Amino acid sequence: MVLRIGDTAPDFEADTTEGLIHFDEWIGNSWAVLFSHPKDFTPVCTTELGYMAKIKPEFEKRNVKIIGISVDPTDSHAKWANDIKETQGYAPNYPMIGDPELKVSKLYGMLPAEAGDRSEGRTPTDNQTVRNVFVIGPDRKIKLILTYPMTTGRNFDEVLRVIDSLQLTANHKVATPVNWKQGDDVIIAGSVSDEDAKKQYPQGWKAPRPYIRIVPQPP
Incomplete structure (x- = not known):
């Protein structure tokens, strides 16, 4: 299998x-x-x-x-x-x-x-x-x-880091960027339209490119 x-x-x-x-x-x-x-x-x-x-x-x-x-x-x-x-x-x-x-x-x-x-x-x-x-x-x-x-x-500290990301992204429509760790900025998921993102993040976001929308980690 x-x-x-x-x-x-x-x-x-x-x-x-x-x-x-x-x-x-x-x-x-x-x-x-x-x-x-x-x-x-x-x-x-x-x-x-x-x-x-x-x-x-x-x-x-x-x-x-x-x-x-x-x-x-x-x-x-x-x-x-x-x-x-x-x-x-x-x-x-x-x-x-x-x-x-x-x-x-x-x-x-x-x-x-x-x-x-x-x-x-x-x-x-x-x-x-x-x-x-x-x-x-x-x-x-x-x-x-x-x-x-x-x-x-094996690096089990990395496994903990990945679990933090998995649990965060399971509860919020975000993704975590390279080398992310708990408390760092995150990326709004590509499945979320700008219109919906504005409702969730009225303060806006940083966008070095339209497809990279950076916000603080949700609480």
């Missing part, structure tokens, strides 16, 4: 370090970040899991749940958590999905159908495509997909 932005996030049941979950039910009315790892006890992912635990409160402020996945079983995840705590200062404080039969990895298009049905014996290189970030909205639609190589750690 090839997933794209706007697709419905596939539902599944899976064992996690916090028990069995039904993904749709687990998300509830929240946003969610699903981030994947090719195998337990891999160095880059160890740093990522620790950092996500550290900044979990930032996701909670935004009504975002976070959940990890690795193809290894949950008892392996529990042992890995000790290493993460000792080396990064934080152990995962969110569920980690065990995917020893590769079902979720295939469902989300991270492994091909012919990858088999067992994680045992597979190397990190075999699973190198399992390094993704999916941001999912309360409507269950996929809002963002990022895929990273094994040698590059």
